[in-house]
Amino acid sequence: MPGPFCPNLWLCVSGRFLRGEYTVDVSINDYLDIYCPHYEEALPPDRMEHYILFMVNYDGYMTCDHRMKGFKRWECNRPQSPNGPLxxxxxxxxxxxxxxxxxxxxxxxxxxxxxxxPSIVGKPCLKLKVYVRPTSKQTLSFLLYNLFHHYIVPCLVLSDRYHYIVYTHKLLVLFILFFMFI
Known part of the structure; x- marks a missing residue:
């Protein structure tokens, strides 16, 4: 049995947006289309939705505060546009x-x-989280890059015969340093 008819998809899913439950997974070179609320019938201006959409950091997302390293991305300011929704x-x-x-x-x-x-801050807001998936080709190199840059450090190894650099795990270095000074 079909669900209830909703003429405005934004209004239908806004409960999920308000609770911060709406997450979209995308890949590099994907597009995400945002449709603004649109009204074909004549309504008083205070009954039509107008939104400013901001891209923010995690703290701004959790607190609904666009001033926390956020910036205005788009503005839904023409709810009765003659050409349809923005x-x-x-x-x-x-x-x-x-x-x-x-x-x-x-x-x-x-x-x-x-x-x-823009002056409304810290009140309930519509939230969207977007996760950019690593591609299958990038997954291994991405993981190796993160492993190398976050968990591996270069170590200069000196010996009588030659000097060389090896890369080792940070925890192993801490373990070795700990036992060297005991």
């Missing part, structure tokens, strides 16, 4: 040629919140 597209790309574009990294989460007015 549509914004986010392309998840590693590099962008545009000054206002944003570059995304595989394996990272990005956070969006919306507010009806």
């Amino acid at each position: 549509k914004f597209s986010e392309k998840f790309q590693l590099f962008t040629p545009f000054s206002l574009g944003f570059e995304f990294r595989p394996g990272h989460e990005y956070y969006y919140i919306s507010s009806p007015h």
